[in-house]
Amino acid sequence: xxxxxxxxxxxxxxxxxxxxxxxxxxxxxxxxxxxxxxxxxxxxxxxxxxxxxxxxxxxxxxxxxxxxxxxxxxxxxxxxxxxxxxxxxxxxxxxxxxxxxxxxxxxxxxxxxxxxxxxxxxxxxxxxxxxxxxxxxxxxxxxxxxxxxxxxxxxxxxxxxxxxxxxxxxxxxxxxxxxxxxxxxxxxxxxxxxxxxxxxxxxxxxxxxxxxxxxxxxxxxxxxxxxxxxxxxxxxxxxxxxxxxxxxxxxxxxxxxxxxxxxxxxxxxxxxxxxxxxxxxxxxxxxxxxxxxxxxxxxxxxxxxxxxxxxxxxxxxx
Ligand SMILES: [Zn+2]
Numbered sequence: 001x002x003x004x005x006x007x008x009x010x011x012x013x014x015x016x017x018x019x020x021x022x023x024x025x026x027x028x029x030x031x032x033x034x035x036x037x038x039x040x041x042x043x044x045x046x047x048x049x050x051x052x053x054x055x056x057x058x059x060x061x062x063x064x065x066x067x068x069x070x071x072x073x074x075x076x077x078x079x080x081x082x083x084x085x086x087x088x089x090x091x092x093x094x095x096x097x098x099x100x101x102x103x104x105x106x107x108x109x110x111x112x113x114x115x116x117x118x119x120x121x122x123x124x125x126x127x128x129x130x131x132x133x134x135x136x137x138x139x140x141x142x143x144x145x146x147x148x149x150x151x152x153x154x155x156x157x158x159x160x161x162x163x164x165x166x167x168x169x170x171x172x173x174x175x176x177x178x179x180x181x182x183x184x185x186x187x188x189x190x191x192x193x194x195x196x197x198x199x200x201x202x203x204x205x206x207x208x209x210x211x212x213x214x215x216x217x218x219x220x221x222x223x224x225x226x227x228x229x230x231x232x233x234x235x236x237x238x239x240x241x242x243x244x245x246x247x248x249x250x251x252x253x254x255x256x257x258x259x260x261x262x263x264x265x266x267x268x269x270x271x272x273x274x275x276x277x278x279x280x281x282x283x284x285x286x287x288x289x290x291x292x293x294x295x296x297x298x299x300x301x302x303x304x305x306x307x308x309x310x311x312x313x314x315x316x317x318x
Contacts, residue, residue, distance in 0.1 A: 002317040003138040004062070004089055004091075004140070005065075005075070005082035006083075006088070009088055012088060012310075013062055014060050014310055015060075015309060015314075016060055016062070016064065016259060016260045016261065016284075017174070017228060017258035017260045017313055018258075018260035018262050019063040019064065019065060019260055019261060019262065019264075019284065020066065020067045020262070020263065020264040020265070020267070021048055021063075021067065021078045021266075022048070022067065022077055022266050023266070024039065024268055025072055026074070035268070039268065041076075042080070044077065044265075045077060048081045048085075048265035048266060049084035051265050051283075051284055052087040052265070053087070054284070055285065055288075058285055058289070059288060060087065060288065061087065062088040063088070064090040064174070064260075064313075065078060065090060065092060067092065068095055068096050069094075070096030070097050073092075075132045075133055076135060078137075079137055081265070091137055091138070092140075092142065092143045093124045093132070093139035093141075093142060094142045094143035094158065094162055095120065095161075096176065097155065098145060098146065098147040099149050099152045099154050100152075100154045101154045105119065105120055105157075106154070120158065121161035121168075124139075124165035127139040128140070128142075128165065128169045128171050129169060139171070140171060140172075141174055141317070142171050142172070142174070143174050143176070144158045144159050144173065144187075145158070145176035146159075146175075146176070146177065146183055147178045147183070150181070150186065151186050156190065159190050159191065159194070160194060163194035163195065166196055166200065167194075170200075172201070173196065173202070174201075174202040175202065175204045176205060177203050177204055177205050177206065178205070179206060179207075179208040179211075179214070180208070180209070182211070182214050184214075185218065185221075187201075188201070188203070188218065188223060198221050198223045199222045199223070200316070201222075202224040202226050202316065203218050203223045203225055204226035204228055206225035206227065207225065207226060207229055207244065207245070208235050208236050210240045212244070212248070215244070216251070216253070223256070224256050224316060225248075225258070227241065227259050228259065228260035228261070228262055229261065229262045230281070230287050230291050231263065231281040231283060231286040232279060232282055233279055233281060233282075238281065241291075242291060245291075245308075246298040246299065246300055249301075249304045254303075254307045254308055255307050255311070255312065256312070257307075257312065258309075258313060258316070259291070259309060260287075261283070261284060263283055263284050
């Protein structure tokens with residue numbers, strides 16, 4: 001049974017595979033607690049729970065919260081949200097960087113200034129098997145990232161640690177990839193070389209691409225594709241995102257697609273008003289309200305939608 005913030009559940013149901021509850025900047029909040037985006041756990045948890053309850057009313061049962069270290073993961077706050085909503089929240093472990101590792105990891109481990117064992121995979125395994133930060137909340141998925149810089153030494157070290165933790169625990173892997181440079185292929189090559197079954201891997205942000213040849217190459221490798229930034233229209237507009245999903249469904253790939261917005265209930269790195277003006281569709285209800293009706297209008301069947309929202313997430317966590 002898949003782990004969630006409230007504990008294991010029998011069924012994940014309708015699942016958005018890439019969202020975030022909170023993105024926080026702890027060192028900023030420690031030192032400038034009076035920033036306008038200031039952090040009040042109870043108030044922010046209440047607002048987040050209300051957003052998730054609206055999502056539940058729209059028919060979504062589960063979100064996968066891919067917030068890991070580097071994005072401001074703070075599980076005690078997410079647990080407070082989970083206590084106040086019926087939506088299941090799946091927690092993740094891993095590390096988010098496009099290049100260097102945080103100094104805590106960069107200065108230790110094999111080949112570093114101070115040497116010694118690499119703690120990355122040890123910490124990831126602990127999050128998956130014992131729980132995160134003393135909360136008892138277990139992560140159920142691993143996250144790693146590479147972007148426009150490609151597979152830097154720091155990114156590769158995270159990928160290796162994620163692969164080790166995956167092989168030890170069986171937890172699936174979800175990536176942040178850079179579609180313009182076809183970065184998912186490099187991620188697949190590295191993970192496969194480390195012994196990872198690419199059928200347990202979601203290549204995230206694949207939906208930023210409209211290059212069907214690239215996307216089918218990723219699918220041929222065996223991975224799932226994250227069509228997971230619906231609403232971030234400045235990277236790729238609504239029309240392109242839905243047309244790409246519809247085309248991949250028409251070519252028989254609904255069994256390899258998962259959906260999401262990559263949205264945040266609260267992120268102190270965004271000015272909410274500016275985001276709302278620039279990206280009016282960047283919110284948790286966009287898929288339910290706008291994307292699914294548009295896909296149906298383009299010939300995507302109920303069965304294919306069920307595969308993307310229910311069957312594929314179940315298999316990924318299976
Ligand atoms: Zn994300």
